[in-house]
Amino acid sequence: MCCWRTRRSSAPCSAVMTACGISGATSSRISAARRPTVIGPRGVELELDDIQRGVLSPRPTPYAATYLAFRIDDRAQGRELMRRASAAVTSAADSASPLGETWVSVAVTCTGLAALGVPRSxxxxxxWEFRQGMSARAKALGDVGESAPENWEAPLGSPDVHVVIAAVAPDPLQLEAAxxxxxxAYDRLPGVMAIWRQDCYALPTETEHFGYRDGVSHPAVEGSGIVGSNRLEVPLKAGEFVLGHPDELGGAQTPQPPxxxxxxxxxxxxxLHQRVAEFRRYLKDSATGPADEELIAAKIMGRWRSGAPLALAPQRDDPELGVDPQRRNTFLYERDDPAxxxxxxxxxxxxxxxRDASVAGEVRLHRMIRRGAVYGPPLPDGVMEDDGADRGLMFAFIGAHLGRQFEFVQSEWMNDGVFFGxxxxxxxVTGSHDGITGFTIPRRPLRRRLAALPRFVVTRGGEYCFLPSLSALRWLGxxxx
Structure with a gap:
């Protein structure tokens, strides 16, 4: 990982934070020109050439990625960054461009919008979750103890992170080109300081450090032209992921001005730091042998490590199913496996x-676009002791509702079990465990209870960001x- 340490902003951070309560300048008024639209199968219109590609497009496989964080010390130069970024960012309409599966996204934190001079109104x-920031929401997210903000990697969670630029490409060479x-966009702008970088990648096997195939599920979004990974799932309303469009409740969330x-x-x-050696030891200590170890790993995740779901391969792994994107995610729960x-x-x-299971909460209101990319070197196969290397997952969520999508799932479904009794x-796998509660596997005639779970994943930091449209980037500039 490459990380730059730079001078602190000449403007006090407290002033910028107050601005996310904020004192404001007058905003300029720019009318958005009518642009070409893409009409989905149900008549939904999305202006794909105005939406950042990173909002809707699944990542290529394999791929390399990098996250760059910046602090704005000079407002005028920060606005220049936005103007330049609008030319560098890839739109959702660029899927057939010469860039292919390579794209750049730009995100801005609340303190970043304030640093740019966006008025309080x-x-x-x-x-409001965005205005508070992730570190202020730590307890609700289960980021306590080792995962608490005071233990995060600097400068994550601090008022210094204003802009995050992410680049994605099929391989490291194309990534560097991106x-x-x-x-x-940011070169020769001394008032815009690069303060953090995290390089990531995806293996050709599509697995993450615990050994599971990742990136299997992606929802269909009306009007996007992108086919979802589960053919049994009705496409979600565009407003669940793109602001300014009707969502599943019929409303449209649109920060102002439009x-x-x-x-x-x-x-x-x-x-998210992953304790791979501890995870491997837990599986081995809980199992009666290698086959049972793989079964426990599957029961914990819900999929075999090949990617084959237990819903379609309940008795044994099916590697061919695991690599088949047309079949490996096409299933439901309620009809065939309610218990x-x-x-x-x-x-x-x-x-x-x-999915279709009977739980507390309407599932479609909490659906998310999730993406993950591993960082750090893999722990060699069979190694059961930690080697001290930092390895884990850069997790990304995309959606129009921070509260009822990401925060609800994180607090009510991942860190509690009341919703399913x-x-x-x-x-x-990712819960904020305290080493007291184990895991129960439903089984006839008697359920199987595993030993108390340690914490396998530790939060190292994070940010709540806004992904502006391309026209919004120009407006900010x-x-x-």
Missing amino acids: SLDTFA VERARP VLGRNGSYAVFRK GFSTPGGCHIRRANP AGSAKDP DLQD
């Missing part, structure tokens, strides 16, 4: 997306004091 129309394409809010989205970035004898109700994937039981 505008910031007050953004989601970074170079974005470099003119030129700033429409066609944007919220993004959650989290750096969780195949896929436990408390496993990771059933908590994160209960399991009391305070937490997600076995043209702001006047």
Whole structure:
């Protein structure tokens, strides 16, 4: 990982934080020109050339990625960054461009919008979770103890993080080309300081450090032209992921003015350290042998490590199914497995997306676009002792509702079990465990109870961000004091 340490901002951070309660300058008024639209199968119109590609498009496989964080010390130069970024960012309409599966996204925190001079009257129309910031929401998210903000990697969670630029490409060489394409946006701007970088990648096997195939599930969004990974799932309303469009409840969330809010989205970035050796030891200590170890791993996740779901391969792994994107995510729970004898109700994937299962809460209101990229070197196969290397997952959530999507799932489904009748039981993989509660596997005639779960994943930091549309990036660049 490359990390830059730079001088602190000449403007006190407290002034910027107050601005996310904020004192404001007058915003300029720019009318959004009518742009070409893409009409979905149900007549939904999305202005794809105004939406950042990172909002809707699944990532390529394999891929490399990098996250760059910046602090704005000079407002005028920060606005220049926005103007330049509008030319570097890839739109959702660029899928057939020469860039192919390479793209750049730009996100701004609440303190970043304040540093750019967005007035308080505008910031007050953004989601209140966004205005508070991730570190202020730590307890609700289960980020306590080792995962508490005071233990986060600097500068994550601090008022210094104003802009996050993410670049994604199919391989490291194309990634560097994408970074170079974005470099003119921030190069030679001494008032915009690069303060953090995290390089990530995806293996050709699509697995993460615990050994599971990742990136299997992606929802269909009306009007996006992107086919979802589960053919049994009805496409979700565009407003669940793109601001300014009707959502599942019929409303439309649009931060003001519309030129700033429409066609944007919220993004959650989290750096999650994975304790791979401890995870391996837990599986081995809980199992009667290698085959049982793999079964326990599958029951904890809800999928075999090949990617084959227990819903479709309940008795044994099916690697061919695991690599088949047309079949490996096409299933439901309620009709075939309401009691969780195949896929436990408390496993990771059933908590994160209960699909058609009868749970507390309307599942479609909490659906998310999730993306993950591993960082750090893999722990060699068979190693059961930690080697001290930092390795884990850069998690990204995209959605229009921070509260009822990301925060609800994190607090009510991942770090509690009441929604499916399991009391305070937490997600076995990512839950904020205290070493007291174990994991229960439904089984006939008697359920199987595993030993108390340690914490396998520790939060190293994160940010709540806003992904402006391309026209909003230009609007931010043209702001006047």
